[in-house]
Amino acid sequence: MVEVNKMEMNIAVLSGKGGTGKTTVSTNLALALKANYIDCDVEEPNGFLFLKPEVDKTEKVMVEYPIIDKANCVSCSDCVNACQFNALAKVKDEILLFEKLCHGCGACEISCKYNAITYQKRQTGKIESGKVRNIDCSRGILNVYEPMAVPVIRQLLKNISGGVNLIDCPPGTSCSVVNALKYASAAILVTEPSEFGLHDLKMAVGVVKMYNIPFGIVINKDDEKDNIIKRYCREEKIKLLGTIPYSKNTAVLYSKGEILYDDPYHKALFDELSKEVKDVISWN
Amino acid sequence: MRIAISSTGKTTVDLLNTRFGRCEYFQIHDTESGEVKVIENKGQSAGGGAGILASNQIIDENIDVIITGNLGPNAFELIEKSDIKAYKCESIVISSVLEKYNKGELEEIQMSGPAYHGGGK
Numbered sequence: 001m002v003e004v005n006k007m008e009m010n011i012a013v014l015s016g017k018g019g020t021g022k023t024t025v026s027t028n029l030a031l032a033l034k035a036n037y038i039d040c041d042v043e044e045p046n047g048f049l050f051l052k053p054e055v056d057k058t059e060k061v062m063v064e065y066p067i068i069d070k071a072n073c074v075s076c077s078d079c080v081n082a083c084q085f086n087a088l089a090k091v092k093d094e095i096l097l098f099e100k101l102c103h104g105c106g107a108c109e110i111s112c113k114y115n116a117i118t119y120q121k122r123q124t125g126k127i128e129s130g131k132v133r134n135i136d137c138s139r140g141i142l143n144v145y146e147p148m149a150v151p152v153i154r155q156l157l158k159n160i161s162g163g164v165n166l167i168d169c170p171p172g173t174s175c176s177v178v179n180a181l182k183y184a185s186a187a188i189l190v191t192e193p194s195e196f197g198l199h200d201l202k203m204a205v206g207v208v209k210m211y212n213i214p215f216g217i218v219i220n221k222d223d224e225k226d227n228i229i230k231r232y233c234r235e236e237k238i239k240l241l242g243t244i245p246y247s248k249n250t251a252v253l254y255s256k257g258e259i260l261y262d263d264p265y266h267k268a269l270f271d272e273l274s275k276e277v278k279d280v281i282s283w284n
Numbered sequence: 285m286r287i288a289i290s291s292t293g294k295t296t297v298d299l300l301n302t303r304f305g306r307c308e309y310f311q312i313h314d315t316e317s318g319e320v321k322v323i324e325n326k327g328q329s330a331g332g333g334a335g336i337l338a339s340n341q342i343i344d345e346n347i348d349v350i351i352t353g354n355l356g357p358n359a360f361e362l363i364e365k366s367d368i369k370a371y372k373c374e375s376i377v378i379s380s381v382l383e384k385y386n387k388g389e390l391e392e393i394q395m396s397g398p399a400y401h402g403g404g405k
Contacts, residue, residue: 086333
């Protein structure tokens with residue numbers, strides 16, 4: 001049974017191109033909407049640098065990998081051939097595992113006719129959570145040198161609580177973003193008025209459209225002219241939620257790690273943006 | 285002796301491809317019989333672990349010597365453990381690669397080059 005007061009609204013903030021302002025928009029919008037902040041950019045989570053919550057809970061992220069029992073293994077190579085991620089190789093009579101490539105799918109265990117494969121777990125990252133200014137904050141951190149962000153993102157978003165959550169996504173449009181979007185009920189695409197920004201925005205729009213969720217665009221570093229992003233929004237009939245003007249003052253506050261929402265000019269800007277967001281992505 | 289060369293094409297006038305895991309073909313030259321066998325590198329289109337997939341093919345072909353530009357960390361481990369000797373060469377035509385090898389002008393690869401893999405992202 002669905003409890004009405006626990007209604008969940010997960011808003012994903014993504015961009016395609018990196019460095020357009022996903023974290024700037026998600027942290028400040030979280031404050032304006034009094035929403036929870038979730039940093040899914042687990043390879044470089046930087047939202048906590050601005051919000052500075054006190055971390056009171058940490059949990060490990062574990063992934064599975066195969067252990068080959070040499071007593072039972074006959075080096076038949078069935079597991080090597082079954083692995084779709086090339087994490088296994090046979091050298092002479094030995095099966096070698098490249099654990100960082102392993103997705104823990106279990107195919108090698110199924111393919112083994114000699115019961116030589118079992119699974120163990122290893123840590124690839126962690127989840128941190130805490131509170132600041134009455135909002136819940138959490139983030140995933142992928143260990144340095146680990147290539148797979150998805151298990152960390154999955155564990156982070158699986159435990160999401162009710163209410164309004166702002167999900168600060170990784171850049172790009174690869175597995176990490178696709179997995180974050182699985183939990184989203186709406187999306188905000190942050191971009192900048194450059195050819196590169198538009199190019200990657202189009203890719204991000206393509207991904208978001210697969211989910212049939214409401215979405216809109218925010219232009220950061222806006223030149224306040226009729227630029228290529230505004231034309232794109234008109235042509236594609238995509239809602240422009242708001243703009244953040246290109247200004248030295250914004251950059252100065254950001255570079256000091258300060259919260260833009262504490263500055264009256266930016267507070268008005270993000271309050272306005274939060275109204276637009278509520279309008280397009282209606283809830284309650 | 286069976287020599288495998290990472291290459292861009294199927295003939296001896298094609299160039300050596302300095303990328304091991306992502307090269308188009310492996311040309312296998314048998315110095316005793318003079319036979320040449322060309323295999324397509326399955327690693328060129330792998331989502332991740334290209335060097336491992338390419339190494340698996342090389343190992344299955346009972347190769348004694350591999351000539352390429354660089355070996356990544358994973359491929360290097362597999363090639364070394366399989367007692368296959370690896371030699372470094374620049375991108376020149378395959379006939380010249382063989383000539384250089386025969387004259388003993390190629391340098392042995394003693395350590396792995398940088399990792400390029402995205403790890404199956």
